[in-house]
Amino acid sequence: MTRLSYLLTITPRETLRLARQRLPFFKNSRAWTAKELMSSQKFTRGIRFAEFLMRQEAIARRSMPFPAFDFEGKRVVEVGCGPLGGYGPLAIFRGAASFESAEPEWDASVFEEHEIIEKYLRIFHADLVALYGQRMEFGEFHEALRSKMQVHRCGFEAAPIEGPVDIVLSQSVLEHVFPLEQTVAKLAVIQSAETRFLHLVDFGNHYPTADPFDGLYSVPPEEYIRKRGRAINLLRPPDIARMFEEHSISARVIPSRILLHGAQGAKVPPWSEKYDADALRVQLALVAGPDSDVKRT
Ligand SMILES: C[S@@+](CC[C@H](N)C(=O)[O-])C[C@H]1O[C@@H](n2cnc3c(N)ncnc32)[C@H](O)[C@@H]1O
Structure with missing residues (x-):
């Protein structure tokens, strides 16, 4: 989906808001x-x-x-x-x-x-x-x-x-954070082993396309971000699981929507090399914990 066709799917008020955000004069306005x-x-x-x-x-x-x-x-x-x-x-x-x-x-x-x-x-x-x-x-x-x-x-x-x-909660935020690493590091500082947490992560393209992965895997992630702007970080479920593990937060990543019919198109590296097909079809996942089955270091 091009930027122009995206703008046609949103209301005029939302289009104006997006335009206002890009003008330097309004930089510090609400x-x-x-x-x-x-x-x-x-x-x-x-x-x-x-x-x-x-x-x-x-x-x-x-x-x-x-x-x-x-x-x-x-x-x-x-x-x-x-x-x-x-x-x-x-x-x-x-x-x-x-x-x-x-x-x-x-x-x-x-x-x-x-x-x-x-x-x-x-x-x-x-x-x-x-x-x-x-x-x-x-x-x-x-x-x-x-x-x-x-x-x-x-x-x-x-x-x-x-x-x-x-x-600790979040709703469709972790996929928007650049870089996510620092946020997970901050969570590791403020959480104890008893802290309960639930994050919903949306791995789709955030456009109203029939296939939520439309356009995501046909170009490398850096190129996608360069063209579309820093809206989504393009991490996939295994990346998030690894990040929580590296910060010793015992989390379980639970797919909450897997689209078996999605992401059918050709995939370029690193998508085709780094992830298995299942990881590329998870549109929504929960990061939940603490996971008592995970050994704490
Ligand atoms: C899709 S919105 C979700 C907002 C809200 N959780 C909801 O469900 O309505 C993503 C939000 O992430 C926020 N965000 C982006 N980077 C962030 C960061 N580093 N720390 C905290 N929030 C951030 C954005 O400002 C935006 O409000």
């Missing part, structure tokens, strides 16, 4: 306006984080002991929570003592904006009440977000987050 966020189908549904968690816990549980997360009194960290705080509101609603994240696109005033409060937080709160019970009124919830959520506007590797933490 990455998202409330209007842009609230016109995105993806961002307006905060409860999607509860849905992700339930699905991912269930998939992890098929491979390893993986009880549902208990957030009560826990220190929770998310890598790249996104412009609306990702798992933060859910973790706080479910009793987390604190929620910390690092997100380059964060704007601390977001939860004070009328449009975000009315169209996002109130609905997210109502959906959380339906799912987990009336744990707190909306006012109390909003106040808890102010006092218990801390998001650093920088890359995770540079964030002043200290351990040990109880829970």
Whole structure:
């Protein structure tokens, strides 16, 4: 898919946002306006984080002991929570003592904006009440977000987050981080052997193509990144498994979507040499732990 055909698949507002981000004049302006966020189908549904968690816990549980997360009194960290705080509101609603994240696109005033409060937080709160019970009124919830959520506007590797933490989460972030090595090194510093973690990684091309691997394996990764920009790092599941292992984090990489009909086209080296066919057909995978079956060094 060319850049032009990609631009034709997104809304005019999103096209304008992408254009604005590339202009030097707007370099330090906020990455998202409330209007842009609230016109995105993806961002307006905060409860999607509860849905992700339930699905991912269930998939992890098929491979390893993986009880549902208990957030009560826990220190929770998310890598790249996104412009609306990702798992933060859910973790706080479910009793987390604190929620910390690092997100380059964060704007601390977001939860004070009328449009975000009315169209996002109130609905997210109502959906959380339906799912987990009336744990707190909306006012109390909003106040808890102010006092218990801390998001650093920088890359995770540079964030002043200290351990040990109880829970680490991320949703479609590890594939966007350059270089991922430093982030995994940071995780190794703030995690203890008891820290529970769950990362969802999306190995597709991030374009709305029928085959999510379309265009990925017909050129070497460096060439793909040079042409398309530093949007996805093109690591595959074995690379991520190795990185966690090298940093002594006992993790299990669990495919959560394997597309046997995908990635059928010709593959150039290093794709054809470095990976087996299975690794190239995993579109989604979980990195879950701690994995008690992995020997700690
Ligand atoms: C696909 S978005 C996912 C956002 C959010 N987790 C969600 O599911 O809505 C990827 C996010 O990774 C963030 N990101 C990229 N590099 C990062 C880094 N080094 N540290 C933390 N976040 C990063 C981007 O700013 C972006 O918000």
